[in-house]
Amino acid sequence: MSDIVPHTGGGAAARTDGENRYKDVQGKLKTLSKAMDMAGNELQQLLRGMRLNAQRAEGLADDIANAQLDRKFIAMTSQVSVALGGAAAEVQKLHETAQEVSSLAHGARRTHARLYEGLDTVRSSRKERTPKPGFFAH
DSSP: OOOOOOOOSSOOOOOOSSOOOHHHHHHHHHHHHHHHHHHHHHHHHHHHHHHHHHHHHHHHHHHHHHTTOOHHHHHHHHHHHHHHHHHHHHHHHHHHHHHHHHHHHHHHHHHHHHHHHHHHHHHHHOSSOOOOTTGGGO
16 A cells, blocks of 8 residues: 655645736746646546555455455455545546646636737837836826
């Protein structure tokens, strides 16, 4: 059986500072979508492992029954199989959610680029400073 070890590599979350410049938002959306893609891949691996272990536990319960051991061992092993199957179903839901969030983050990044990339190009290519928001409202 394997030990549960927290994963610490590669999927660093996007900073949640107050920086909302175009390139910062694009970077945060890219980081989020990349992290969710990685999470989806890892959840898929976990799901495969859980399903495989559930099948193994079910086979083991059959082997225990065929060996005519005490029924409590058969029942406990069957319960492990059912629990792993139920946990795998929940991991499947989590995997689907991670894929959806990743897709939405990719879409948000594209939409953000479509709406604001031209403005960022204009603003970043000129030498003069841009007035603060609301300057022309008075």
